[in-house]
Amino acid sequence: MNHWEYDDNKVETKEVAITISSMIIGVGILTLPRILAGTTTSSDGWISILMAGGATALIAYLLAKFAGMYAGGTFFEYVRSLVTKPVAIVITAMMSVYFVSFVSYEVRAIANISKTYLFDQTPTEYISLVFLLIVAYAVSGTRIGLLRLNTMFFPIVIIVTLMLLFFSNSIVHWEDLKPFFVTDLKHLTLGAKDSVFSMLGFEIILFYTTMMKRPKEAPRAAVIGVAIPVLLYMLVYLICVGTFTPWALREIGYPAIELAKEVKIPGEFFERTESIFFTIWIMTIFNTASMALDIAVHTAHSIVGKGNRLQLVAVMCPFVYLISMFPKNVIEFAHFGEIISYMGFLIIGMVLVLFVIAKAKGMGK
Template sequence: MNHWEYDDNKVETKELTITISSMCIGVGVLTLPRILAGSTSSSDGWISIVVAGGVAMLIAYWLAKFAGMYSNGTFFGYVSSLVTKPVAIVVTGSIFAYFTLFLAYEIRAIANISKTYLFDRTPTEYISLVFLLIVTYAVSGSRIGLLRLNTLFFPIVVIVTILLLFFSNSIVHWVDLKPFFVTEPKQLMVGVKDSVFSMLGFEVILFYTAMMKRPNEAPKAAVIGVAIPVLLYVTIYLICVGTFTPWALKEIGYPAIELAKEVKIPGEFLERTESIFFTIWIMKIFNTASMAMDIVVHTAYSIVGKGNRIHWIVGVCPLVYLISMFPRNVIEFAVMGDIISYAGFVVISMVLGLFVIAKAKGMSK
């Protein structure tokens, strides 16, 4: 009897590419057009997205190079040998805290959006709890299964999104994209910062490179994995500007969903296209949250070195739920997002510092 191709518990380069794209495309794409409309003029926000994408691809490339140094081991074990175990505990603990906050933010975001568009009379606490339990169930299985779940869902998300963007052409006023290049450089840099924040998540390459069949191809997967969201972000942003105008876009909470509401499919056999878009985006955020929880559990176990995976999963759930319920209003939720974004930059800075140390010690391959 022949063995199945996937029996070796290793992923291909394309699967890691999809994993990175799945982490980068999350809640941010639903709100980024509004944020950029507030920080840039006219349709110049696309410049900020492209510059931010270039920065993110460069960082992801170097993170992948660093991850390739311990492709046969673990992040915690390699860092311990590089800069002593206490420092490794601090670095890995920081990553644990970052992804815990990241996971809590995704859980709360999906609850807020669901309450706005679907369950207007259901308390946010209940929606968050149900979604968290579903994510917990998914993470209780194998890690390799999570990555392949991305491979299953990601094409559906991309195809439906492309179709919605295609059919939106009839409602876009392309003249509203003018004038071009009128934003001050300082404003563009603010937009770059906001755009980079929306692309965070590619740090998962630090923990999934070891699961590749060919770890030396991780940098390629990282760059392509970030490039896909950049292209999608630019397209959605420009179409939102052309549909709502830059001035109206500033007042729309979730422009991408509102865009889906405006789309008219020929024949009108589907009257509520936003339901389709929202459904597939729940799948997308589910993948993102599942991988974030997997990293939380993996880093916690790496530091302590004891316990069963399922015990750690059950243990972190109450913590994640309490953090997700901490913001009491939209303003506090936005502040939470900013804190997570800055925490992501701190984590990235620490890892890049470790990469420099590894190079200096000649520990690279």
């Protein structure tokens, strides 16, 4: 009996790059055009996205280099070899809490957006619960299966998005992109900070490098995985500015979805293109939430060392659901997202410090 080509527990470099892109492309792309329109002037937000993309690619490269040092073990085991065991437990536990919060944010976001555009009569609590149960079911399987799922879904998401952007050419007023380069450095930097918030998620390279056939290629996968969302974010932002104007864009909650509503496909083959776009986007948010929960379970298990995967998923899901229900309105939900983003920066900073310690000790050679 012949084995399939993918009948193994290791993934290729391109699959890890796709996984990182799938993790980054989530809720952020739906709201980033509005945020940048309120921070930058005219269409200069693309500069902020480019600045954020360069910084993110550099940090992802460094994290991948660090992850390559323990390709034969786990994150917790390697950190424990660099610092004391209690400190390693605290850092790894912070990782788990961060990704639990990440899942909670994605679950609540998909519920808010679904209630706005699809299920206006359905309570947010029910939508969140159903989506979380689907994510939990996916995470209960093998880790390699999640990465294969990204490889299957990602091309569909990219193709549909590019098609929508292509057909939106007829409604874009390109003159609204002018004037260029009129935003000062301070506001460009603020826009870059907001853009980096939308690109968090690349930290998963710390945990999926161990599953690569060639761990030394992890830095290249990380850079490619960041570059794809950066280009996509720039395209979506510029098209949204040209369609709605920078002033109107500031008042639109989810510009990317509203853009899909305005697109008309020749021949009227599809009348409600936003439904297609939103359905496809659920796929990438599902991937993002599934990988975040997977890493939360993985890091918790590396600390506890007891219980199987299914038991940890069952323990974590109630906490994910309760946290997702904490924000009572849109303002609190936005603040919740900011808190998670700052948690991500804190954790990335700690990992970079660990990288310096590892280099100082001459480890990983």
